[in-house]
Amino acid sequence: MGTTLTMSTFDAPARPLNIPLPIDPPEGGWTWPPTSVTLIAGEDDAVLIDTLPTVEDSAELADWIEASGKRLTHVFITHAHVDHYLGTAALKARFPGVKVVSTAATARFIAEEQKTRRDTTAYAAIFADDIVGEIVIPEALPADGRIDLEGHDIIGVPTGQSDLSESSYAWVPELSAAVVGDIAYNDVHVPLFESSSEARRGWIATLREIQSRAPQVVVASHRKTDAVNDAGSLAKTIEYVELGDELLSADPRPSLAEFVARVVEADPSRANVTTLIYSGAVQGLR
Template sequence: MSTTLTLSTFDAPARPLNIPLPIDPPEGGWTWPPTSVTLIAGENDAVLIDTLPTVEDAADLADWIEASGKRLTHIFITHGHIDHYLGTAPLKARFPDVKVVSTAATAGIIAEEQKTKRDTTTYSAIFADDLVEEVVIPEALPADGRFDLEGHDIIGVSAGQSDTSESSYAWVPELSAVVVGDIAYNDVHAALIETTTPETRKGWIATLEEIQGRNPQVVVASHRKADAVNDAGALAKTIEYVELGDKLLSTDPRPTLAEFVARMVEANPTRANVTTAIYSGAVQGLR
């Protein structure tokens, strides 16, 4: 067993999109948010949390892992959004012995995507960059979610609702760290796209509060500014964001799309990727 674990992130930039909305894009154009993936490393081996979907970012990520000198033993996928799992195939090609794992719920969602190609087709049409095409289905973790990194526990925890209906996070007890996928966003606008009811938004808040109950010292969100501090503040601030979004989306009459975006930006002036706020409001039916 190595004496300690380390945590580092690979930070991919925002990527241009071609979104077919009948409204003007924000300054700088439509963009996919900046995305980080996390490497938990021991003395010789390492575990990667999530992947990156574009061909370019996936190749750069593989180079970064190779340059670390660590043997990649596992890739843990937090949930079934393509920007988290679609980059798995290039990593398996580079690191053929790696084991890809997730919760059973996430594995099921990805297996369905492999059959239908629904999301892959949709997002390939709007990304300006080339996306990885092959979908790799993870192996479901045992019920306790545990897998090993040089004798240290990494635990994949089923969390249910976040910005999608089935999420999970990686809990690293030794580091008091949680790698939360899309459960929290760190200084980037959060996606209120699939949480279409007050109940789902309250479910997301409950998930965040459950993670707060672990009192983590390190919290790594997938969508974060590259210079954001990886601490528990991301959990509290995401709760505030979702609460405000729920308040605006639950009012009668509802705000216009412009009013909704203005309120979200006013309350969150430093958050990156206004595209997400605009798209969230539009998908929720605001005009």
């Protein structure tokens, strides 16, 4: 194990959406947030954390991996939101030997989606761009969560609640790095769509659990391309979810306009206000 690991991100831009809400869209229209996936590489081989949902971004991601000169051995899926796993089929077509893995809970969620096509149908309806249609069910990781990369450990850590009831992240001990999927958001608005107060408290507990590892590097899937990949995103996501919980649990609750204004005022640099407006609307704010 003479080499050290490296990390790099492929950053896909915000994508246009067609959201059927009876309110005016923000300036620039409704958008899906910018999305990053992370490649962890050794001397010859590499592991990818998550994929991208659109046909165009998936093709460009595959080109980027190929240009790295590394052999893609694994794709680790952090959780069962379709924007994180739909692109798997396109990568398997380009890299036939790749092994797709996740926690057992994530694999079960994806297997259920393959049967129902509920989320896939919903995403296809709102994305202006074509999304990948085929669903690939990951293999469940062993109990220790270990992925071997040229003798280096990458650990898939199950965490429970984030913006989904079952989530996970990739822990890279050698780099003191956590690739956290949707557990943290880095300078991008955080989805609080159908979350309950209990779920939001669980999400905060998950973020604090990752903080307890004292990571030096934290890579969120939804981040501004110039955002710093450090543990500050964990603390700022906690602040965001706490404020969201305070507002959504208030009696009386704020109007949608008041909710959006309060959250933007607290952190005005965050991108993709679509997520914030949609969160309030789904929560019943008007």
